[in-house]
Amino acid sequence: MTPIVESFVMHFGEMGSRWGFNRTVGQIYALLVVSKKPLSANDIGDSLNISRGNVSMGLKELQSWRLVQTSHIPGDRKDYYGAAGTIWDMANRVLEERRKREMDPTLSLLRNLMLEKANTDGDKYAQSQLSEIHNLLEQIEKWSTELQKLKPETLQTLMKLGNGVSKVLEIGQRRKSN
Amino acid sequence: MTPIVESFVMHFGEMGSRWGFNRTVGQIYALLVVSKKPLSANDIGDSLNISRGNVSMGLKELQSWRLVQTSHIPGDRKDYYGAAGTIWDMANRVLEERRKREMDPTLSLLRNLMLEKANTDGDKYAQSQLSEIHNLLEQIEKWSTELQKLKPETLQTLMKLGNGVSKVLEIGQRRKSN
DNA sequence: TTAAAGTTTCAGTAATTTCTGAAACTTTAA
DNA sequence: TTAAAGTTTCAGAAATTACTGAAACTTTAA
Numbered sequence: 430m431t432p433i434v435e436s437f438v439m440h441f442g443e444m445g446s447r448w449g450f451n452r453t454v455g456q457i458y459a460l461l462v463v464s465k466k467p468l469s470a471n472d473i474g475d476s477l478n479i480s481r482g483n484v485s486m487g488l489k490e491l492q493s494w495r496l497v498q499t500s501h502i503p504g505d506r507k508d509y510y511g512a513a514g515t516i517w518d519m520a521n522r523v524l525e526e527r528r529k530r531e532m533d534p535t536l537s538l539l540r541n542l543m544l545e546k547a548n549t550d551g552d553k554y555a556q557s558q559l560s561e562i563h564n565l566l567e568q569i570e571k572w573s574t575e576l577q578k579l580k581p582e583t584l585q586t587l588m589k590l591g592n593g594v595s596k597v598l599e600i601g602q603r604r605k606s607n
Numbered sequence: 608m609t610p611i612v613e614s615f616v617m618h619f620g621e622m623g624s625r626w627g628f629n630r631t632v633g634q635i636y637a638l639l640v641v642s643k644k645p646l647s648a649n650d651i652g653d654s655l656n657i658s659r660g661n662v663s664m665g666l667k668e669l670q671s672w673r674l675v676q677t678s679h680i681p682g683d684r685k686d687y688y689g690a691a692g693t694i695w696d697m698a699n700r701v702l703e704e705r706r707k708r709e710m711d712p713t714l715s716l717l718r719n720l721m722l723e724k725a726n727t728d729g730d731k732y733a734q735s736q737l738s739e740i741h742n743l744l745e746q747i748e749k750w751s752t753e754l755q756k757l758k759p760e761t762l763q764t765l766m767k768l769g770n771g772v773s774k775v776l777e778i779g780q781r782r783k784s785n
Numbered sequence: 786t787t788a789a790a791g792t793t794t795c796a797g798t799a800a801t802t803t804c805t806g807a808a809a810c811t812t813t814a815a
Numbered sequence: 816t817t818a819a820a821g822t823t824t825c826a827g828a829a830a831t832t833a834c835t836g837a838a839a840c841t842t843t844a845a
Contacts, residue, residue, distance in 0.1 A: 583776060600778060
């Protein structure tokens with residue numbers, strides 16, 4: 430690894446835990462992203478100095494995130510791995526996976542708790558708070574799911590619009606009420 | 608704690624690490640959110656069965672996220688803690704803090720690496736990938752910052768619009784080109 | 786069908802993160 | 816000014832999470 434690649438890979442490793450995967454997984458993915466040609470599991474282990482078993486676990490995890498692609502070389506039984514899709518796809522996958530892990534379990538718990546009978550005054554207050562959180566989370570979840578369905582270009586337009594979005598919204602509102 | 612409150616608190620503890628803080632911090636915050644009246648550090652420690660020191664650390668952390676509010680009772684020296692702001696504020700704080708922790712360090716590293724001289728062909732490819740990631744992150748960062756500046760109502764309108772946003776955008780586009 | 790090449794699993798070890806509890810420090814009523 | 820009440824800090828213990836390396840398993844060319 431050249432110094433540039435190495436800093437990038439190490440950084441992704443350190444950030445990994447914040448992004449929802451462990452160090453090794455982050456390093457492997459980073460390495461694949463900056464490698465022009467696909468790498469074998471052994472190549473990866475050698476570059477990163479991690480055990481063969483760990484490489485295998487990491488690749489499995491990345492596959493579950495649909496972030497790697499395998500390819501083959503004729504006459505060679507080895508699997509070769511590369512980063513799947515565009516950077517854009519990557520961001521989508523990460524968001525999606527995080528939604529699943531960070532929001533879905535909470536939404537489901539909140540739904541259950543909202544159905545429980547509140548016996549005390551305290552419980553009534555608690556449930557009202559729970560329901561607020563539930564509504565907010567649900568709205569965010571719905572919205573992010575729908576954003577992901579937009580064509581990347583539309584999303585880019587929207588993002589570039591930034592603050593200006595309120596102006597466009599006003600126009601839309603006006604049209605509606607006319 | 609009633610069973611409802613307890614499940615909620617425990618769940619927030621478990622989710623904590625995914626949301627960027629540790630178990631205790633999650634539990635404390637959850638407890639404050641569902642408590643009508645502010646609680647003293649001792650109340651919190653007793654309810655959650657965690658050490659006094661740990662409560663103090665947790666509250667400090669929550670304060671750095673600007674998620675708690677202190678209040679006082681006349682003739683009582685103790686600090687009393689409650690959840691700060693609305694649920695909406697909470698979501699904003701969490702997003703903001705996570706942006707800081709999850710994106711800013713990476714953006715800054717990428718900027719540096721893009722300035723490095725690429726000596727090899729591999730490095731050139733790596734840098735081109737880095738720059739793609741950089742651009743995407745920067746766009747997301749800018750956008751999310753601007754979204755946060757919108758009035759909650761505007762944001763709600765936008766969220767409710769969901770997929771329909773593309774229609775409104777088209778209208779906006781048309782107006783522009785006319 | 787065999788064996789070489791590759792992949793996966795898993796028990797034990799290492800590293801990291803979190804928590805405790807005691808001690809130090811701070812504040813204020815008397 | 817004192818001491819009681821409250822708060823903070825921090826070194827070490829406990830719990831959690833990640834990693835290694837060896838062994839088991841799978842695949843396929845010959």
